[in-house]
Amino acid sequence: MAHGIGALRGLRVTMGVFLTKPITVEYPFRKVKFSPVYRGGFCFYPNNCNACKSCQNACPNSVITVTGVRGEDKKMRLVKYEMDLQYCLYCGLCREACNKDALIMTDHIDLATYDRGVLKMELYEKQPDGPVRPAAAKTAGSAAGAAGQREVSQ
Ligand code: SF4
Numbered sequence: 001m002a003h004g005i006g007a008l009r010g011l012r013v014t015m016g017v018f019l020t021k022p023i024t025v026e027y028p029f030r031k032v033k034f035s036p037v038y039r040g041g042f043c044f045y046p047n048n049c050n051a052c053k054s055c056q057n058a059c060p061n062s063v064i065t066v067t068g069v070r071g072e073d074k075k076m077r078l079v080k081y082e083m084d085l086q087y088c089l090y091c092g093l094c095r096e097a098c099n100k101d102a103l104i105m106t107d108h109i110d111l112a113t114y115d116r117g118v119l120k121m122e123l124y125e126k127q128p129d130g131p132v133r134p135a136a137a138k139t140a141g142s143a144a145g146a147a148g149q150r151e152v153s154q
């Protein structure tokens, strides 16, 4: 008799689980909608950046290197923006430090890679004979894009 009651309870639990909607999703075939403040891969907008280095100074792991020059009008101009994402904690302190919205964090989560080299990224470099040589517009899904998006606005 006790066995029968136990079996019935077990069946009830099994049926309950069977009828409950699963909370997992079949990633990567289905994507989850993240919070707007989720801290995933980066997007960099060089046109917004004034090379103030606030992001570089805020970073606890020396991930960011900003190179700038002061123009004749005394304003700083961005020359190069680099990130070595293998040391990034995704803490978001750099993002918070930037009041120009030049560096934002996205919901891009495909960050894994087998090659550390691709995590050292040059997000922007000014060319001597031209205004900019932005990194590829969007590299999500490629090896380099695994580390972060390099989206630029021109
Ligand atoms: S998220 Fe944190 S660790 Fe990564 S670059 Fe920004 S400040 Fe540095």
Ligand code: SF4
Pocket: 048, 049, 050, 051, 052, 053, 054, 055, 056, 066, 097, 098, 099, 100, 101, 102, 103
């Ligand atoms: S990304 Fe923002 S904080 Fe960093 S140097 Fe550019 S303007 Fe300054």
